[in-house]
Amino acid sequence: MKNIHKYIALTVLVTLSVSCKDEKQEMAHQKVAQFTMYVDSISRVATDETTKNWESIQARYEKVKMEAQDAMNQLENKMDMETLIDKADSKYEEYKAAVLLKRDAMLRENFRNSFFTENVGEDMKFEWVNKDNIADVYLHFIGTIEQNKDSYTREDWDEIKLIYEALDTRKNTVEKEGLSSKDNIKIAGLKIKFATLYQINRATAKSKENTEAKE
Template sequence: MKNLIKPFALFSIVALLISCKDEQQVKVEKLTESYSKYLDSLTLEKSEEIVSKWNEIENEFNNKTTALKNEINQLDDKDDFEKKFAAVGIRYEDFKKDILVKKAEIDAKNAQLTRNKELFGSQFIHDDMKFEWVNKDNILAVYDQFVTTVQKNKDTYSREDWDEIKLLYEALDSRKNTVEKQGLTSKDNMKIAGLKLKFAPMYTVNRMGAKSEENANAKK
C-alpha cells in the first residue's frame, strides 16, 4: 500500500504543477488580450481628447506593459506571448508618435493664443484678424497694451513670433482705418501715432536679433 502512495503522491504533485502552469498561461492570455484591446480603444478616441489626458494614458499603458511583462516572464514557454507583446508595443510607439505630433500642434496653438491675449486683451479670439470688437472708444487702450506687452517680452520672442506679431499689428492698423471714420478723436489718433513710432524700430531691431540668434544656434 505504501508503495502505491508514493507514485500517487508524485502524480498529484505533477498534476498540480501542470495545473499551475495552465492557470498562468490562461492569465497571460487574458492580460495580453486586454493589453491589445486597451490600445485599440485609444485609437478610436479623438486625438484632441487623447492629448488632453496624455500623461495619464501613458502612465497607465506603461503600468500595463510592466505588469504583462512580469507575468510573461513567469512562463517557461513564452515565445508566442513575447511576439504578441512586442507587436502591441510597436503599434503603441506608432500611435504615440502621431499623438505627440498632434500634442505639439495643440500646445503651439495654445501658446500662440495665450501670447495674443496678452497682446490684445481677453476679448481677442483665436485667428481674429478683423478686430471687430475694437472701436473708437477702446482702440487707444488696445494699441497701448499691444506696444507695452511687446516691449516687456521683446527679448523672449522668436523670429516666427515677430512675423506673427507683425501680421496682427497690420490687421489692427487696418481696423484703425475703419475706426477713424467712426469718430476717432484727433487726440487719441495722435497718441496712437506715437505708439506706432515706438513699435516700428522695436520690431525691426528685435526681429533681426532673433533671426541672428536662430542662425547662430543652427550652426552649433
C-alpha cells in the first residue's frame, strides 16, 4: 500500500513538473512571438513616420524584448528562442540606424531653415536668393544668429559656418547679376558682424562644453 502511495505521489510530482515546463515553454513562445511581431510591424513603417515618436517606439521595444528574454531564460533549452530574438534584434538595429539617420537629416534641415524665410534644401544652393533680396537674406540670417547665439553648441556653430559659406557662394553668383553697390556695402558690414559673432561664440561654446565634460 505504501509503495502505491509513493508511486502516486511521484506521478503527481512528475505531472506537475511537466505541466510547469509546458507552461514556461508556452509563455516563452508567446513572448518571443510578441517580440518578433513587434519588430516586424515597426520595420514596415516608413522612417518618416517613426522619427516623430521614436523614443516611445524604443521604450516599447526594450520592454517587449526584456519580457521575451526573461521568459526564455526560464527554459533549459533556449537555443532556438535565442536565435529568433537575435534575428529580430538585428533587424530592429538595422531599421533603427535608418531612422536615426533620417531623423538627423530632418533635424539638420530644420536647423538650417530656422535662419531663413524659405527652405534651404539639402544642397544649400540658395536658388531663391537673388540680387533684390540677398541683403535681406543676410540680415535675417545674422539677426537670427545674434538673437539665439547663447543657445548654440560648438557643433551648431560649425553647421552655421557651412550655411554661411554656402550663402556666400550664392552671393558670388548674384554679384554677376547686377547686385547694387548699396546692398554690397550692407552685406559687407553684415559679414564682418558674422565673423565676430562666430569667433567669440564658438570659442565660448567650446569652452563651456570642455568645462562640462571635466565635471
